[in-house]
Amino acid sequence: MNTTSKNELGELLRQERVKIPLTLQQLSDMSGVSPSHLGRTERGDRFPSAGVLRKIAKPLGFEEDELFTLAGYLSPQADTVSDTQRNYGGGRLDPYVAKVLAQEPVEVQLSVIGILGMLKSIAKGVARKEAD
Amino acid sequence: MNTTSKNELGELLRQERVKIPLTLQQLSDMSGVSPSHLGRTERGDRFPSAGVLRKIAKPLGFEEDELFTLAGYLSPQADTVSDTQRNYGGGRLDPYVAKVLAQEPVEVQLSVIGILGMLKSIAKGVARKEAD
DNA sequence: GTTGACTTTTGCCAACTGGCGAATTATAAT
DNA sequence: ATTATAATTCGCCAGTTGGCAAAAGTCAAC
Numbered sequence: 001m002n003t004t005s006k007n008e009l010g011e012l013l014r015q016e017r018v019k020i021p022l023t024l025q026q027l028s029d030m031s032g033v034s035p036s037h038l039g040r041t042e043r044g045d046r047f048p049s050a051g052v053l054r055k056i057a058k059p060l061g062f063e064e065d066e067l068f069t070l071a072g073y074l075s076p077q078a079d080t081v082s083d084t085q086r087n088y089g090g091g092r093l094d095p096y097v098a099k100v101l102a103q104e105p106v107e108v109q110l111s112v113i114g115i116l117g118m119l120k121s122i123a124k125g126v127a128r129k130e131a132d
Numbered sequence: 133m134n135t136t137s138k139n140e141l142g143e144l145l146r147q148e149r150v151k152i153p154l155t156l157q158q159l160s161d162m163s164g165v166s167p168s169h170l171g172r173t174e175r176g177d178r179f180p181s182a183g184v185l186r187k188i189a190k191p192l193g194f195e196e197d198e199l200f201t202l203a204g205y206l207s208p209q210a211d212t213v214s215d216t217q218r219n220y221g222g223g224r225l226d227p228y229v230a231k232v233l234a235q236e237p238v239e240v241q242l243s244v245i246g247i248l249g250m251l252k253s254i255a256k257g258v259a260r261k262e263a264d
Numbered sequence: 265g266t267t268g269a270c271t272t273t274t275g276c277c278a279a280c281t282g283g284c285g286a287a288t289t290a291t292a293a294t
Numbered sequence: 295a296t297t298a299t300a301a302t303t304c305g306c307c308a309g310t311t312g313g314c315a316a317a318a319g320t321c322a323a324c
Contacts, residue, residue: 036304
């Protein structure tokens with residue numbers, strides 16, 4: 001449908017699924033869409049209908065209509081769409097990192113990024129000192 | 133498809149089209165959807181995809197996503213809380229954590245879980261000590 | 265009534281979606 | 295290395311969507 005696509009949608013879907021992390025089978029169980037179809041969708045040999053997009057959105061952590069705009073069913077600035085995180089073109093989370101972290105309780109996960117924030121501010125201070 | 137449907141969507145579409153007023157041909161010219169398909173859709177023997185709903189929305193005076201909810205592609209009020217449903221199975225990575233971490237270089241990500249590992253082993257030692 | 269233009273419906277068809285089961289490929293475990 | 299097991303992909307299929315062209319159905323002027 002979108003000739004210039006390079007299949008960014010499918011790649012995004014796989015990226016999100018893997019980083020959660022989920023298998024096709026698990027996502028299938030949550031969404032009611034067959035694993036084979038999900039796989040084909042991610043790799044771009046099938047284009048997902050609005051129905052499937054709706055079913056898989058929440059399990060993947062998307063807003064209900066977020067995937068619609070990404071799929072071109074809704075224009076980018078269409079109403080409502082809470083300007084959520086613009087992480088799409090941004091950095092990627094290493095799958096191994098995701099897997100390890102996912103095994104920790106959410107509070108630990110949050111602590112980890114809290115500590116990361118501290119380290120970053122310390123590093124920043126050090127860098128400023130060194131620059132003097 | 134839905135035997136009990138009464139086809140409210142199709143009837144609504146026809147009502148709006150006639151009210152404007154437009155012929156199937158005219159709506160077809162504006163939307164790029166064939167008259168025959170529009171006719172079948174209104175009468176309920178075809179169910180419109182998200183693509184055609186998007187195409188005919190504005191010509192009929194609807195918001196772009198308005199027909200999506202009417203067609204059941206979008207729930208009546210998309211609640212914008214992605215935090216509500218989580219923890220499907222065990223081992224899920226918090227989306228916020230994922231977003232934050234994803235913005236760091238992969239080496240930083242790896243360092244982070246390295247540090248996490250250290251902290252865990254320290255905690256384990258402490259716990260054993262306390263248990264004594 | 266008949267002709268004419270216009271609107272809607274119908275017959276048929278290609279293309280696509282999405283599911284199921286088998287085959288293949290990765291991942292552990294012994 | 296070999297086997298077991300889980301994950302992904304492939305082959306094939308039924309059901310739908312949506313377009314085109316031809317067939318009705320409508321309504322006016324003549």
